[in-house]
Amino acid sequence: MEKNFISDRAGSVSRSGIRVMYDLALGLRDLVHLDIGEPDFPTPGYIIEGAKKALNEGYTHYTPNAGYRDLRERIAEKLLEENKIEADPESEIIVTAGAMQAISLAILVAVNPGDEVIIPDPGYESFERQVKFAGGTSIPVEVREEEEFRLVPKDVEKAITKKTKMIIINTPSNPTGSVMSKADLEEIAELAKRYDLLVLSDEIYEKILYDGAKHYSIASLSEMADRTIAVFAFSKTYAMTGWRVGYAVSNKQIIEQMTKIQEFYVTCASSISQRAALAALEGSQDFVRNMVKEFERRRDFLYNELSKINRVTCVKPKGAFYLFPNIVRTGMRSQEAAKFLLERGKVVTVPGRAFGKYGDDYLRVSFAASMNNLQIAVERIGATLGKP
DSSP states (O other): OOOOOHHHHHTTTTEEEEHHHHHTTOOOOOOEESSSOHHHSOHHHHHHHHHHHHHTOOOSSSOOTTTHHHHHHHHHHHHHIIOOOOOTTTTTTEEESSSHHHHHHHHHHHHHOOOEEEEEESOOOOHHHHHHHTOOEEEEEEOOGGTTTTTOOHHHHHHHTTTTTEEESSOOOOOTTOOOHHHHHHHHHHHHHTTTOOOEEEEETTTTTTTTTTOOOOGGGGGGGOOOOOOESSSTTTOGGGGGOOEEEHHHHHHHHHHHHHHHSSSSSOOHHHHHHHHHHOOOOOOHHHHHHHHHHHHHHHHHHHHTTTTOOOOOOBTTTEEEBOGGGGTTHHHHHHHIIIIOOOEOOOGGGGGGGGGGTTTEEEOOOOHHHHHHHHHHHHHHHHHH
């Protein structure tokens, strides 16, 4: 073929750094996987039973584009009770095929070609790619280890220009596990109001918190509901990554446009997954509490053990299920270190460079793995990276 049938848009975007490492590990034996970011717990039985019940009752057809009304009503109750966000389930909530789709729709609806979008760096790798798909320009703001990888409001303000349209925040954060304080969120909110900006708030790890840390949604702050698109999901909270169901809340105009575009991408989120999500919200939340308690135990173990390794330093995360150890003393950048650790140590991690240019001195290490695997992993990491 003489013609290039691949669009510039597709060709301009690199593959996920997470999936690159996952693919490199395929076929290799005796590996410990600390790469993929998903709970290693099975979906709770009462949620699975909710899905079975839905199948038996015939919930196997299209749903409204924005999702089942009763699910949106229950989500509205949850948002008010837990996040202090008032939302009309009819017009201000959309159920999506996972949080990823909610983020994509939000950016497509809000960002025009040439608009600038401020993103944390290191930050979730999808943000930069989704902005590029929409024709926008990502403006990375460094989050620094010495500040526990916080997105510092004064740094955000320095990055604002006349072209800035949106600020993306992610709390708790993937890949660093940092949690934004209410004071930081209030300052970001003031910037959004002062410069007339929209905020896209990725809150999918909202329930996975440690050491008494609290989650606050920026949408709950004064005058922020109309200029925030807050994204949530069932994936991490209920070990439902494969079910692909999330949701977003914003003002009526934005949700209307997101719903319109969703029709031309997936029509609606899976009917069965939506019924399972309703069961998740209506059932006991003991599973969530117990899972987080176990994650905290694993975090403490992995943090303590990695801190003992020569040439590796680490910040103790307050949320999510990742550590982001600094490997600069090894003399390797993140991609080289991740590949070296895979080949020599048989431990799969993700290079920090996958999450932005400021992440190149780090690796992302997931502790969503069994204690036995974590014990094996730290021994291998120490033997591989800890020696000159």
